[in-house]
Amino acid sequence: xxxxIQSPRxxxxxMGQEVTLRCKPISGHNSLFWYRQTMMRGLELLIYFNNxxxxxxxxxxxxxxxxxxxxxxxxxLKIQPxxxxxxxxxxxxxxxxxxxxxxxxxxxxxxxxxxxxIL
Amino acid sequence: GQxxxxxxxxxxxxxxxxxxxxxxxxSGFNGLFWYQQHAGEAPTFLxxxxxxxxEEKGRFSSFLSRSKGYSYLxxxxxxxxxxxxxxxxxxxxxxxLVFGKGTRLSVIA
Numbered sequence: 765x766x767x768x769i770q771s772p773r774x775x776x777x778x779m780g781q782e783v784t785l786r787c788k789p790i791s792g793h794n795s796l797f798w799y800r801q802t803m804m805r806g807l808e809l810l811i812y813f814n815n816x817x818x819x820x821x822x823x824x825x826x827x828x829x830x831x832x833x834x835x836x837x838x839x840x841l842k843i844q845p846x847x848x849x850x851x852x853x854x855x856x857x858x859x860x861x862x863x864x865x866x867x868x869x870x871x872x873x874x875x876x877x878x879x880x881x882i883l
Numbered sequence: 884g885q886x887x888x889x890x891x892x893x894x895x896x897x898x899x900x901x902x903x904x905x906x907x908x909x910s911g912f913n914g915l916f917w918y919q920q921h922a923g924e925a926p927t928f929l930x931x932x933x934x935x936x937x938e939e940k941g942r943f944s945s946f947l948s949r950s951k952g953y954s955y956l957x958x959x960x961x962x963x964x965x966x967x968x969x970x971x972x973x974x975x976x977x978x979x980l981v982f983g984k985g986t987r988l989s990v991i992a
Contacts, residue, residue, distance in 0.1 A: 797979065806984035807926070807970065820979065855925060869914050871928035872980065 766790070768875035770856050776881045782844040785878045788837055789858030797872060798831055798841050799855040807855070813839065814861065825850075846882045853877045885909040887983035889971050894989045895961055903956045903969050903986045911976030917945050917956045918970040920985065926970055929956070958988075966990045 769788040777783060789796045797812040811821040813833045821831070828847070833839040843850055857872040886908040895901040907915065914933040918926040932938055932947035932954060944957040956969055968985040975981070 807982040809979055809981075812979050869931055869933060869974065871916065871931065874925035874927070876925050 768856055768858050768873055770854075770875035770878055772878055773876060774879045774881075776883065777846060778883050779847055780845045781882075782842065783846045783850075783880060783882075785841040785854050785856075785880070787839045787841070787856030787875060789839070789856070790873055791837070793858035793860045793873075794836070795859050795861045796833060796839050797857040797859075798839070799857065799874075801853045801855060801877075810841070848882045851880055851882050853879050885973060885975055885978075885981045887971055887973055887981060889969075889983045889986045891984070892987045892989070894991060895958075897961055897963060897990055897992050899961050900957065900959050901961060901988065903958070903971075903988065905954045905956075905971030905983060907952050907954070907971070907973045907983075909952075909973050909975040909981070912949060912952075913974040913976060915945075915947055915954045916972040916974070916980065917954075918972065918982075920968045920970060922967070929969075961990050963990050963992070 771786045795814050798810040799807050800810055801807045810823045811831045812819055816833045829843055831841045855874050855877045857874045859870045859872045889905045916931050917929040919929050920926040930945040932945050935947055935949055937944055937946045942959045947954045966989050968987045970985045971983040972980040
């Protein structure tokens with residue numbers, strides 16, 4: 765079975781440029797999560813979607829970050845304009861949440877991540 | 884808010900047993916996950932506990948005490964390939980997982 769697929773694996777760009785990260789969740793999963801991981805702060809949740817609807821974006825650092833999920837099989841995380849402090853590994857994860865409301869105990873499956881460097 | 888604490892680093896010898904502790908403070912506790920993350924790779928699911936007690940899965944076991952806000956991951960018969968970061972994550976009510984910063988385990992010969 766195909767896991768969560770992220771692209772690109774690596775991105776190096778100059779500050780001020782727009783960066784778009786892509787994610788394809790596991791087929792049949794109804795929830796998608798975007799995380800950022802750094803040595804200092806660990807793994808931080810940025811935003812998550814349930815049935816393609818953004819549920820909680822309180823982790824999004826600021827207005828420069830935006831995320832969309834136009835359909836069940838695709839999501840993007842965009843940074844515009846990018847800054848050096850955005851350099852991190854960005855992970856996408858998906859899971860199947862059963863029932864309404866509760867996030868449930870189904871494990872999240874992570875993609876391989878995008879290593880982003882802003883110069 | 885939620886708070887998760889785990890040691891930053893641990894070192895253990897090949898063939899030995901190591902216990903990685905995690906304490907959490909959260910309201911509406913709904914379960915605790917352990918993930919393994921090798922350097923440069925994605926986190927992968929190891930275990931989930933919601934009831935008190937020990938869950939065993941081969942060389943890995945996970946323990947939970949809800950009253951103490953405490954969990955541990957026990958790794959037996961350590962192998963070099965077990966060198967990785969181990970992330971503890973708590974599920975609370977209807978909020979998503981909150982991850983600890985991870986414990987970097989080094990297995991030495």
